Amino acid sequence: MKENIKIALLAIIAAGVVFMAIGQRTSSNAVQTFAPVATAPAKPVIPPPTRSTFDPLTPPVQAEPAPYSGPTTTIGYKVDKHDFGKVMQDSENKYVFKFTNTGKEPLVITNAVGSCGCTVPDYPKHPIAPGASSEINIVYKPGKQEGMQSKTITVTANTEPSQTVLNITADVQVVK
Numbered sequence: 805m806k807e808n809i810k811i812a813l814l815a816i817i818a819a820g821v822v823f824m825a826i827g828q829r830t831s832s833n834a835v836q837t838f839a840p841v842a843t844a845p846a847k848p849v850i851p852p853p854t855r856s857t858f859d860p861l862t863p864p865v866q867a868e869p870a871p872y873s874g875p876t877t878t879i880g881y882k883v884d885k886h887d888f889g890k891v892m893q894d895s896e897n898k899y900v901f902k903f904t905n906t907g908k909e910p911l912v913i914t915n916a917v918g919s920c921g922c923t924v925p926d927y928p929k930h931p932i933a934p935g936a937s938s939e940i941n942i943v944y945k946p947g948k949q950e951g952m953q954s955k956t957i958t959v960t961a962n963t964e965p966s967q968t969v970l971n972i973t974a975d976v977q978v979v980k
Contacts, residue, residue, distance in 0.1 A: 942972065
């Protein structure tokens with residue numbers, strides 16, 4: 805009896821997945837037209853593959869932040885590169901990138917992301933007034949990395965271009 809219930813539930817879930825897939829495919833076409841019976845059917849258009857929300861083996865894709873729709877401004881960094889020099893494995897290395905809103909509109913940073921999980925930026929979430937300065941704090945944790953490392957922090961804001969890249973480097977020494 806329990807086995808029949810399990811099979812029925814799996815069938816319902818499978819039908820739901822198929823129904824959702826068909827619904828997504830047909831809802832993406834605003835108008836559907838059908839060829840007359842006398843002509844050969846058109847070759848079906850297959851959409852590009854997308855990540856299935858039901859595939860546990862595919863890692864989630866980080867969504868790009870929505871572009872800022874307000875007025876743009878400019879940002880000026882005191883420096884856009886930092887070399888930590890020699891650091892030890894499993895250490896925590898901090899640096900502060902200082903910047904100024906050099907434009908005439910408030911500066912809104914919508915995202916800042918490191919090129920890997922070892923580089924974590926913390927950025928101001930509030931608008932920066934024209935002429936005002938602020939900071940982006942970086943923590944670099946090399947873990948078991950070894951040798952020369954080069955990482956980036958991509959800052960997305962209401963600037964033109966919308967993304968600027970900050971660079972850090974370090975020579976990671978093996979803990980003995």
